Amino acid sequence: MKVYNYKDLSESNIEHLYSRQIEDDKLVEERVSDIIKTVRNDGDKALINFSKQFDKVTLEKLYLDAEELETIASSIPPDAKKAIETAYQNIKVFHQSQLKSEEKIETMPGVVCWRESRAIEKVGLYIPGGTAVLPSTFLMLATPAIIAGCKEIVVCSPPQSDAKTNCYLAYCAVLLGIDKIYLIGGAQAIAAMAFGTETVPKVYKIFGPGNRYVTTAKTMVQNKVAIDMPAGPSEVLVIADETANPSFVASDLLAQAEHGIDSQSVLVATSMDVIDKTLVEIDYQLTTLPRKEIAAKAIANSYAVLVDNSNEAMHFSNEYAPEHLILATDKFESLIPLIINAGSVFLGNLTPESAGDYASGTNHTLPTSGFAKAYSGVSTDAFLKKITFQHLKVNGLKNIGNTVEILAAAEGLEAHKNAITLRLNNIE
Template sequence: MLRTYKYNTLSAEEKNQLIQRNTDPNNTIQETVSGILDQVKNKGDEALRDFAAKFDKVDLKNLFLEKSDIEALASTISRDQQRALEIAFQNIHRFHSTQLRRERVTETMPGVKCWREVRPIEKVGLYIPGGSAVLPSTLLMLGVPARIAGCKEIVVCSPPQQDGKINGFVAYCLLLLKIDRIYLVGGAQAVGAMAYGTQTIPKVDKIFGPGNQYVTKAKSIIQGQTNVSIDMPAGPSEVLVIADQSANPAFVAADLLAQAEHGADSQAVLVATSSATIEKVNKELKKQIIVLPRQELARKAIENSYAIITETLIEAMEFSNAYAPEHLIIESDEWQSLIVKISNAGSVFLGHLTPESAGDYASGTNHTLPTSGYARSYSGVSVDSFIKKITFQHISEEGLQQIGSTVEILAELEGLQAHKNAVSIRN
């Protein structure tokens, strides 16, 4: 089922083509998204209602649900489901709570003290995708670190269901996070609403959350056109699985399909050290895909995916680092020796018993990760994503005597006399 290539027979250009994904060569997505953002900027709530009717097929009287609505919806899910969300919440909180640390004061010279202090980003916007699958886990992944960081205002947007509401799972997560309002807006228009602000939806300082290519493009546009920042480019999801002769083909196929069922634009890449492994995985794919409720989406994603045969695990790592996957799974007995060779990946799953699903939901790590090769330069969401670190310094009389002449000389050689004077006048 997977198109197969031999690593050593590929030219540099062919390898480069294989690692490209979710591109917009004709700027069609850019043009569509720019039009949506312009309407939101100029028409505000009116545009959001129009887009809800067009894309979500729902006529919204109110663009939000309040606490009483959220509580009612949360009560519709079973206690077992509530408990599963609570365990995920606790594990995510436990992992992220270790990330908030206070730094020490450093005395760079006698009397010259420098340090940094953490401050939360005051207003953050969280985008929770809807579309073909509603993701309450994403709300936990974004809301928990925002709460730990101490953000003063958390604005949540998610597409409405056809009844004009949200599902009970998202509602229960809102209760766990003590968030009393959710805005019923999806897609690029949600990004625009949080970036520009509308009559109903507040403008935020930073926007978080994964989405399709339209959401990702909207985030990149607003980052370039406004003073609102974004977490990262987090578009259609992807996984790269490295498998050697010790891998269980059924496990590998299950991991590939777990990614493929996200959507037709997802990508699941297998890098194996033998053709025999790929053949066994393909047999398992055929067997497992037919029982999936979302098998049509999974089939389309598999059609957009492929396998690479390498001679060694080292070559497999070379390709993986070039691809820079959102999710990297290493199904090998030798996983420990490969850790130091990983330079580009969003989140890594080690060994035969560590499926990506664990990180997607409940192990504690964050599943909001860079896609499309951006793992070369971006990290996944963490508490650090929701804070700023402000630098401070204090210079005593002794410190000014220690550092003053150095600053005066450097200012003078740069021709900045006023800089020099600011020191000289204090001596």
């Protein structure tokens, strides 16, 4: 992990740290474009061929049905079953609280306006399955979709080597009442949900994190289907001061790094002593991790920045706009008002990102790559549309009529003006 002193960095140096640039983006775009085109043209045949090519699996059919999922789920260890159920309850409680009805507003006498929510009818959920098993993502996406009332929930996840899914994902499906998992991964899964195939239904909005191929595919199909956000390689930024525990900070940075070699772990500290001790702890903790090779590569591409004070740290964080922001300090309360750009925030020395990743209740599908400047993480609202309503009573038409006529005439839209004038004349 490289270490920088903020005051020694030029503007271009700082911009480079914010950028998260990866050299072969163009190559990824070309490959993804070809995959999307092939799936669009060849449908199921393309999906089966891509499964052979990328997953090294020959699929006899593209999905597991309810009976197969029940059988696979029955092998889940009891402690994992209980953990999934606890996480599900917390996620459900938090996302259920987001369902709110809005009052009708009389903007002027006789003019009543309001909004009502309607669920997106068909949604696609992508559950990554590359180097890690992610039942938590299944819970994070399907739970708010069910709470919102989505009628059709299409779940795609890469197949295992035995052309099945794992017992954890299968149990999530059983628990949530989802009776089918499509055994499709990568950019081809996104293409299948965006355009539909003989087997995979076309959806109206696609959700879920993934690698660069998945993220690139999501951005490429946006002209045909909505997406939750550009959610690419995962990242964390930890702000630490002298009250931080270096072993805790190291564990948080490594927790992020073990996601994948393109994950990024950033430490912004007001104390060089904390940075030094954290680096020692990283080396120590790294040796015991089963995914140490992956984590080590991610850490090698990550960095620490020494700043003069917490205000400078917050400025750096807001410009970086991290997916996950950890405030490793006893003084976190004073920093909360300064947070402008972040996907999800973890407060104090006893709140690791892992809590939100799995079971506290907040959603872990969050904007990455600086998109936290404009996007929110997944919520129940993400599965809903807001439809506006308005109703004019007689006095409302009289009160608003002349205003609309004048504005319509000013824009040269006579038919708009007439729609008011005819009604005013009729009631008179």
